[in-house]
Amino acid sequence: MYHDRLVGQLTMGINDTCLFQYCNEWLHTGFSISPLKLPLKGDLFEAPYLPFHGNFGVFEDCMPGGYGEYVLQKELNKEGINYQSLTPLQKLSIVGSSGMGALCYIPDNKITIPSKFKDLDKIQQAALDILSGKTDKNAGRLYVDSGNSGGVRPKILLQENGSHWIVKFRHINDPIESGKIEYMYSHAAKEAGIIVPRFKLFNDRYFGVERFDLSPDGERIHMVTASGLLDEDINPPKMDYKTLLALTGYITQDHIEVEQQFRRMVFNYYAENFDDHARNFSFLYVDGKWKLSPAYDMTHDSPLGQHATSVGYKANPTEKDFIEAGSSVQMSHKLCSDIIDEVKPIGQLLLAKLKENDYSIVEGNEQQTKEDLNTGRVGFKR
Template identity: 40%
Template sequence: MNNYKLNVIYHNSKVGTLIYTNHLASFQYDTDWIANGFSISPFSLPLSTKIFTPSFQPFDGLFGIFNDSLPDGWGYLLMDRIIKQNKVDTKRITPLYRLSILGSSTLGALEYKPNETIYKKDSFERNLDEINEQCKLILNNEKSDSLDYLFKNAGSSNGENPKIFKRYNNEDWIIKFANSQDSNNIGIQEYEYSLCAKKCGIQIPNTHLFESNNCPGYFGIKRFDRKDNTKIHMASASALLETSHRLPNLDYLDLLKLTFYLTKDISQVKQMYKLMCFNVFSHNRDDHSKNFSFLYDDNKWQVSPAYDLTYSNSFNGEHATTINGEGANPTKRDLLQVGLDFGLDTNFCKLIIDKIEDIVKTDLAKYL
């Protein structure tokens, strides 16, 4: 397999071609896609016949939209283990090689061909407690006999927590497990955060607390990049703005502006505003640029449902995304100012701030 060239595919149609030279992955749209498709990343990759080459390298030479297809955290750990297990020549391990390993098993709707499958088939089903124990082995750098199974079912996943992609009630779900720093109650905590967010009027997918014999339960969330067995194109704020989520360089005002630019819909902006308020009052401070995404469906962009909502900290205990420039101790005044700076109605902002504060303080008091 030539890991210096890959075709990018969407719903069985060729979007374009990636070519990797001098540590940069250039991209060119396919002619038919230009005539009938859409821009997969409006700022960096507008529909054009030109060859696009990244001008800077926050993503190892990839454009952000293709970096979104690669895992980080848990998924990246699994990928590295599977590469090591198969004794792959290190000279072959480029970002395009990693994309080729994932092939059609990526998050979102973009796929990559030719695909190179390096994991062994493992169709033996495990229950969630068994999967959790195998995840612990991998986190502890111990040998697991389920590595191929885990990579097949979670190799494209993001975030620090181990997780698995599962079918549940004929739908696609993500089920999360505790990492080495989490308490035994992390599953029920994230579940209760999701219920609170719904009560606050925040759009969030269906969630479920899956039973366990070893802990209060495992948190599960329905995948929003899948709809009726169809893959939905997805782009994080990190990808769209070509900025690493490891760099805390965004403010929520930037996210409101990005939302309006993409959606042209003030109701979508209000959704993002509600999420900002929830994150502040619920102490969800790991609010980096990969934790905000947009979906392209029915020929339009929209804010994705909220995800990764739980008590958390980021750099130095601050918010990864600032609120009116404040990351350590944002106030209600800061929340209001972000809304006013965008142009939202004062009464709307005050109402949302007070409503979400009251709900969060009541429903999540034991975590705050």
């Protein structure tokens, strides 16, 4: 469903893969929800089994990931349900109308548990308790509050003065000041000419961004990640920026958007934003055309300790590699060089500020987590 309109029907095929077909009305009045994999035509489409266990990437995007999936599994375990044994359709019915973006699914079997958390510090502690294995009692509430969002870190959806926010909390192994670190990244990215959502710190600690999958009047916007468009898994990550730049050009048909994506690539490398996997680049369908979403999830920390997206399939690219990537999508040598010259010092200055604040490694365990919360010590994985 999209804005109460039927888009099409999903069924499970004999190969344990999803089958999808647009409905006739949508074929005449709608748009392709995933241009590369589900073009707007009346064919019956079958998803490959890999990488999403028989699901289409555009629908996989709606699933909770990381932390959201973890707390959902904990809640379903209480009912004797093994989340991993469910089919993609059963999982999508749990998402129902509660996912990010504009797509909704019927039957809608979403979990409805009233939230008892009003204090952000209590939400943080509840998340730490469940992630450390201390208790599962708040799993359902934490899942509902997360809004099916992806990513490793705990999140909640929050409304404040008519605005809709995603507020992030630290994982058990994260530095205490992870929110301030991400705030610094977003501030530097904005200075580097990167389009970012409105952002701020809640309680001077928890990083929040205004939701960009909602219009100013609250209407839901169709959103797909690069992972969803390309059927590209992030475990392990293997996307290259040349592919991402080409995808941006193909989807948006706008050289300004391609240049913006190039700028993000350069910033990510010089600012060491290692968490640049395919689910952290999204596209929005607005007013009949595709455009880049604002940049999000920019921070230093990464389980891999290196970039998730390569440049020319090189782990340590040079400026020449950046320029070659830009040239592959018809960007001029001068334009590429100018963007690099503008963005490079901003990324380098950000890293210098982080080092100046002595963000050092903390190996998180439950005991250290409690101590860190009490002392305010900061850890920063490098």
